[in-house]
Amino acid sequence: MTPEEKLGNLIREYREKRGLLLQDLGKKVDVNYTHISYIEKGMRAPSDELLAKLAHELAENEQEEKELRERFFFYLAQIKAPKEIRNKLKLKGEKEVKKEEEIVRGPMPKAFLDILRKDVAVRTPEFFDNAGIPYGFIRRVLDGESWLSREEVIKLANLMGRNVNEYLVKAEYIPQEFENMLGRKSVVELMRSLKKLPPESMDKMISAIETILKTLNKEDESTRD
Amino acid sequence: MSPQEIDTVRVYARAVLSKLGIKEPPVNILEIAEHFKAKVVFSDRFPDDVFGCLLPLKNGEFVIVVNVFTSDTRKIFTVAHEIGHLYLRHHIVLDKFYSQKRLQSSALAQLDNAKGKMERLANVFASELLMPKHLVKRYYGLLRGDIDKLAEVFMVSKEAMEIRLEELDLLRG
Numbered sequence: 109m110t111p112e113e114k115l116g117n118l119i120r121e122y123r124e125k126r127g128l129l130l131q132d133l134g135k136k137v138d139v140n141y142t143h144i145s146y147i148e149k150g151m152r153a154p155s156d157e158l159l160a161k162l163a164h165e166l167a168e169n170e171q172e173e174k175e176l177r178e179r180f181f182f183y184l185a186q187i188k189a190p191k192e193i194r195n196k197l198k199l200k201g202e203k204e205v206k207k208e209e210e211i212v213r214g215p216m217p218k219a220f221l222d223i224l225r226k227d228v229a230v231r232t233p234e235f236f237d238n239a240g241i242p243y244g245f246i247r248r249v250l251d252g253e254s255w256l257s258r259e260e261v262i263k264l265a266n267l268m269g270r271n272v273n274e275y276l277v278k279a280e281y282i283p284q285e286f287e288n289m290l291g292r293k294s295v296v297e298l299m300r301s302l303k304k305l306p307p308e309s310m311d312k313m314i315s316a317i318e319t320i321l322k323t324l325n326k327e328d329e330s331t332r333d
Numbered sequence: 334m335s336p337q338e339i340d341t342v343r344v345y346a347r348a349v350l351s352k353l354g355i356k357e358p359p360v361n362i363l364e365i366a367e368h369f370k371a372k373v374v375f376s377d378r379f380p381d382d383v384f385g386c387l388l389p390l391k392n393g394e395f396v397i398v399v400n401v402f403t404s405d406t407r408k409i410f411t412v413a414h415e416i417g418h419l420y421l422r423h424h425i426v427l428d429k430f431y432s433q434k435r436l437q438s439s440a441l442a443q444l445d446n447a448k449g450k451m452e453r454l455a456n457v458f459a460s461e462l463l464m465p466k467h468l469v470k471r472y473y474g475l476l477r478g479d480i481d482k483l484a485e486v487f488m489v490s491k492e493a494m495e496i497r498l499e500e501l502d503l504l505r506g
Contacts, residue, residue, distance in 0.1 A: 130377055130401070145377045145401065291391040293428055298388070300431075309380035316378035317388065320398055324372070 111186035113150030118179060120148040122166040124319055127326040137161040153187050215252025220261075220278040225250055227268045239267050258314065262307035272310070273299040283314070285321035334453055342454050345420060346461035358472065359488035360463050362412045369419055371395035373412055377402065385411035389424045406490040410459055417458030423451045463489050464497045473503050 109117075123133050123144075130148075134141035137158060146152040154162065159180050167173035215221065228236075228250065233243035241260065248254035256264065258281045265275035273296060276282050286295045298317075302310045350360065353368060366373050370393070379385075379400040384407065388396040397415045399408050418424065430444060464487050476482045484494040498504040 129374065131375065141375075142401070148377075289390055290388060294389050294391075294424070297424065297427055297431070298386075301386075305380065305383070309383070312378055312380050313383065313386075316376040317386075317398065319378070320374050320376060320396065321388075324374075324396065 110150055111183045112153055115153075115180065115183035115187065116148040116150040118183070119144070119162060119166070122176065123148075124322075126166060126168075127323045129320075129323055133162075133165065136165045153184065156181075156184070159184060216249060216255060217278060217280050220275070220280070221250060221252075223270075223275070223278055224264070227264075227270065231268075236267075239263075241267075257311075259307050259311040262310050266307065272303060276314075281314075283318040283321070285318055285325060289321050289325065334450060334457075338454065339457050342417075342421070342457045343461040343466070346417075346458050347465050347467075349420065349462065350465055356468075358464075358468055358486050360413075360465075362409050362416070362463070365416060365462070366397060366412055369395065369416060371397050371416065371419060373397045373399060375399050375401040375408075385415055387415040387418050387424070389419075395419055404490070406484075406488060406493070409463065409488055410490070410493065413459035413462045414455045416462065417455035418451065421451070421454060421458065423455070426451075460493065460497055460500075463487060464494065466501060469497060469501060470503070473498070473501075478503070 123130075128136075130141040130145050134144050137144075138161075139158060143152065147154050160177065163173050163177040163180050167176050224246075228246060236243040236246055241264065245254060249256055256279070258276070258279075261275050261279045261281055262272055264270075265272040273282075276299070282295065282299075286298075290298065302313055305313065349365060349368075350356075353365060355361070355364075363373060371387075372394070374396060376398050379398070379402075381400075381402070383400060384403055385397060385399040388398065390396060397412055397419075399411050401408075403411065426447075430440075430447075469483070469487070472483060472486055476486070480491060480494055480498065483498075484491045487494065489497075495504065
C-alpha cells in the first residue's frame with residue numbers, strides 16, 4: 109500500500125467512526141466532497157492546511173486530535189519524501205496497533221464453522237486449491253486460527269452452491285443495522301438482489317449500505333435528543 | 334410489457350407531477366423523493382456497474398442510495414428510477430412472491446421475467462417523470478427541436494432525450 113492509500117484509509121476509518129458522510133465532512137472542512145473521496149482513495153494528496161482541519165474535525169478530543177495529526181502528517185511526510193526513501197519510513201506504534209486487532213479476533217462463529225465443516229468434509233483439498241482458496245487456509249479457519257473476510261465467505265458460499273445469505277448470516281457478516289433498520293424481509297430481499305454480483309462487488313455493496321445505515325441511525329438519534 | 338402497462342405507468346408518473354404542482358422543467362427530483370419520504374444519499378463505494386438502490390426501511394420510509402461516481406444526469410435518472418420502484422410498490426410485490434409456500438422452479442423462472450419487467454417499468458416511470466409528454470412537446474416547439482438544449486432544460490442525458498423524442502414521434506429522419 110502506498111502512503112497515499114494509507115493516509116486515505118486512515119481518514120476514511122475516522123470519518124466512518126464519526127458517522128460522517130463524505131458530504132458532511134466536505135462541508136465541515138470547506139472542500140468539495142469529491143476531493144475528500146479522492147484523498148480517501150489515495151488518488152490525491154491533501155494540503156497541510158486541509159489535513160490539519162481534517163484532524164480537528166475527525167478527532168473526538170484534543171488528545172486524539174494531537175495523535176491523529178501526528179499520524180496524518182507522518183504519512184504526508186512520506187508522500188512528500190523523495191521516492192527512494194518514501195516507503196522505508198516507519199511509523200512508531202503502528203505494529204503494536206495491528207497486533208492488538210489480531211488478538212481481539214477469536215474464531216469465527218460456531219454456527220458458521222459447523223456448516224462450513226460439513227461442506228468441506230464432502231470435498232477434496234484440491235477442490236479448494238483449484239478455486240483459489242488454499243485448503244490449508246480453510247483448515248486454519250476451521251481450527252479457529254484464521255478468519256475469512258466477507259468477500260471470501262461469499263466466494264465460498266457460491267463455490268459450495270450454498271445460499272450466500274445463509275452463509276453470511278451464520279458468519280455474522282450481515283451488519284446488525286440491516287435487520288434493525290430494514291427489517292428481516294427487506295434484508296432477505298436485498299441479499300437476493302445482490303446475488304448476481306461478483307463476490308467483491310457484493311462485499312462492497314454491503315459495507316457501503318452498512319455505512320449509510322449507521323450514519324442515518326446516528327442522525328436519527330441526535331434529532332431525537 | 335404491454336402497451337397498456339406502459340401507459341398506466343406513464344399516467345401514474347404524470348399524476349405525481351400534477352399532485353406536486355410541477356409544471357415546468359427541470360423536475361426537482363429531490364422534492365419528489367422527499368414527498369415519498371425517501372432520503373437520497375450518495376455512496377462512493379458502490380461497484381462501478383451499480384447505479385443505485387432503494388432500501389425500504391422498517392419505519393415505512395425509504396433510502397435511495399446513488400453511486401456518486403456517475404454523471405449528474407445519471408444520478409437524477411437513478412433517483413427517478415428508484416422512485417419508480419417505490420411508487421409501483423415493487424418491493425411489496427416481491428415480498429408477496431417470496432412468501433408463497435412452495436416455490437416451483439417454473440415460478441422462479443417467472444420471477445426472473447418479472448424482475449426484468451420491473452426494471453423496465455421503473456425506467457418508463459423515470460422517463461415520464463423527468464420528461465413528461467406535455468412538457469417535452471411544448472419545449473420541443475419552443476426550442477425548435479434542438480436536442481442538446483432540450484436535454485439541458487430537462488436535465489437529462491442527450492441519449493435519454495433522443496429516446497424520449499423517438500417515443501413521442503418527434504424525432505425527424
